[in-house]
Amino acid sequence: MIAALIVIALLGAWEAYARLGSVDDLVLPAPSEVGAALWDDRGLLADNLLVTAQEVGLGIVAALLAGAALALAIHLSPPLRRALYPLLVGSQAVPIVIVAPLLIVWLGFGIAPKLAIITLICFFPVVVTTLDALAAVDPEQRKLLRTLDATRLQELRWVELPAALPGALSGAKIAVAVAVIGAVFAEYAGSSEGLGNVILQAIPQLETARAYAAAALLAAFAVLLFTLLSLAERLLVPWAHRDPDWSTRR
Amino acid sequence: MTSSLGMPSAPRQPGATRPDAVRLDAVRVSYPPRRRGGRALLAVEDVSLSAAPGELVALVGPSGCGKTTLLEVVCGLREPDGGTLEGAPAVLMAQRDLLLPWLDALDNAALPARLRHAPRVRARAQAHPLFAAFGLGGFERSRPYELSGGMRQRVAFLRTLLSGKPVLCLDEPFGALDALTRAEMRDWLASALAREPRTTLLVTHDVEEAAILADRIVVLSARPARVRATIEVPLPRPRSATDPATLAIRERALEALRA
Structure with a gap:
């Protein structure tokens, strides 16, 4: 209720500023104009949203898998930790704006370079949060598994993997926002479709409202993904938020 | 060991x-x-x-x-x-119940059998009769965080017992x-x-x-x-x-x- 009021107030302020202020509507279209563009260009926007959504969705899944696998490898092997961790941190310092066009040259104009870019910028939060969750595994639970004669592999299966799952999912939630930005970057670098491409085309055509409409759709899509991940969290790891014991240990 | x-x-x-x-x-x-x-x-x-x-x-x-x-x-x-x-x-039961929050009560009690590679259905069936006998009947599917401290300790003891x-x-x-x-x-x-x-x-x-x-x-x-x-x-x-x-x-x- 209050959330809706806040959104309405913000939109109202924006509308008032755009209409009453002396800002050219080629720079800042009013929400009503953006809304009109959303409706008028719905076919174009929907087709391109589908493309970008596919890139981001698959990219998040790839990042979740790659991030969890890397975290596990680092967790299980101290030499791998020493070798890989600096590389992973370094990979985040690579300026994606420079790398994106190279990846396009290398992988073509299809979905492959977009997935590569999104995965590259999204796996890192997953690795960090998963590793944190693995490091926070209760040592007493390990002792329990040992007194029940569990093997190292069983300890992984029964204690460490379930304990790491909430971490991996929070990492994915953090990654959602940057994933959308990554998709737009990737489309800027070379593409013939997607909402990033729509924005890229709309600005020189002076269709600013359409560009804003595309950006609004991207934002809404990020919110949707975030909500879906929160829902998945509630279904997959119900204990992580309810068990008071557990939350204080984390 | x-x-x-x-x-x-x-x-x-x-x-x-x-x-x-x-x-x-x-x-x-x-x-x-x-x-x-x-x-x-x-x-x-x-x-x-x-x-x-x-x-x-x-x-x-x-x-x-x-x-x-x-x-x-x-x-x-x-x-x-x-x-x-x-x-x-010998098997150790610690002061903290250490029930695994991702398993329900019966799965927690059946953990030792699972670790001996028993399939889930059989492990649960073995643990089930003891649930009623030890005052835990009806709580088989409860998650640990839904149980009281005393109940959790009972499940933990059952798990200890079932280690065999x-x-x-x-x-x-x-x-x-x-x-x-x-x-x-x-x-x-x-x-x-x-x-x-x-x-x-x-x-x-x-x-x-x-x-x-x-x-x-x-x-x-x-x-x-x-x-x-x-x-x-x-x-x-x-x-x-x-x-x-x-x-x-x-x-x-x-x-x-x-x-």
């Missing part, structure tokens, strides 16, 4: 009909120094004790005296620095519970062990609990733990906390603790 422990090979004492299920001889445990150049911490010094099959031996002592360390040695989770350990495989090991090491199993639940759980444990007899080492700092449950009470000193007194408890069961004979045992144990 525990698998390397065969059945007891110690010479039987004259008159003893059964070999000991657990036997510690002059066990010494020290922790390595925390800092380089620091002193090693002696946790257990020269402790000898034994439990015959089916016997419940209570270990009482001031907190931090090394009781937990002693149980870890018995369960093969820690190598002693000196002395010998003989006996059947002949010796149970209970480390202050009711230490985290409130006084009322604690008294209730004490009676529950007595009836559970009457139903499923096991050799049990029970660490507690509650002498009343020891007097009611134990066949023998071993009083330990402050760190490093040494055996200060051994009190036989030849009372019939079930015992009441207010019974003069129980109270007398309790007094003797308290006296030995204070000495």
Whole structure:
């Protein structure tokens, strides 16, 4: 209720500023104009949203898998930790704006370079949060598994993997926002479709409202993904938020 | 670790009909120094004790005296620095229930069977009859965070029992519970062990609990733990906390603790 009021107030302020202020509507279209563009260009926007959504969705899944696998490898092997961790941190310092066009040259104009870019910028939060969750595994639970004669592999299966799952999912939630930005970057670098491409085309055509409409759709899509991940969290790891014991240990 | 422990090979004492299920001889445990150049911490010094099959031996002592360390040695989770350990495989039940929050209550109790590679359906079917018998009927599908402290401890005890090991090491199993639940759980444990007899080492700092449950009470000193007194408890069961004979045992144990 209050959330809706806040959104309405913000939109109202924006509308008032755009209409009453002396800002050219080629720079800042009013929400009503953006809304009109959303409706008028719905076919174009929907087709391109589908493309970008596919890139981001698959990219998040790839990042979740790659991030969890890397975290596990680092967790299980101290030499791998020493070798890989600096590389992973370094990979985040690579300026994606420079790398994106190279990846396009290398992988073509299809979905492959977009997935590569999104995965590259999204796996890192997953690795960090998963590793944190693995490091926070209760040592007493390990002792329990040992007194029940569990093997190292069983300890992984029964204690460490379930304990790491909430971490991996929070990492994915953090990654959602940057994933959308990554998709737009990737489309800027070379593409013939997607909402990033729509924005890229709309600005020189002076269709600013359409560009804003595309950006609004991207934002809404990020919110949707975030909500879906929160829902998945509630279904997959119900204990992580309810068990008071557990939350204080984390 | 525990698998390397065969059945007891110690010479039987004259008159003893059964070999000991657990036997510690002059066990010494020290922790390595925390800092380089620091002193090693002696946790257990020269402790000898034994439990015959089916016997419940209570270990009482001031907190931090090394009781937990002693149980870890018995369960093969820690190598002693000196002395010998003989006996059947032992399983540790910690003060915290340590139920896995991602499993329901029945899956938690069935965990030992799953670790022995039993399929889930069979493991659950094995654990299920004990649920009703131990006052847990109807809570099979509850998640640990939905259970009260006493219930969680029951599930944890069931899991310990279902490990199938002949010796149970209970480390202050009711230490985290409130006084009322604690008294209730004490009676529950007595009836559970009457139903499923096991050799049990029970660490507690509650002498009343020891007097009611134990066949023998071993009083330990402050760190490093040494055996200060051994009190036989030849009372019939079930015992009441207010019974003069129980109270007398309790007094003797308290006296030995204070000495």
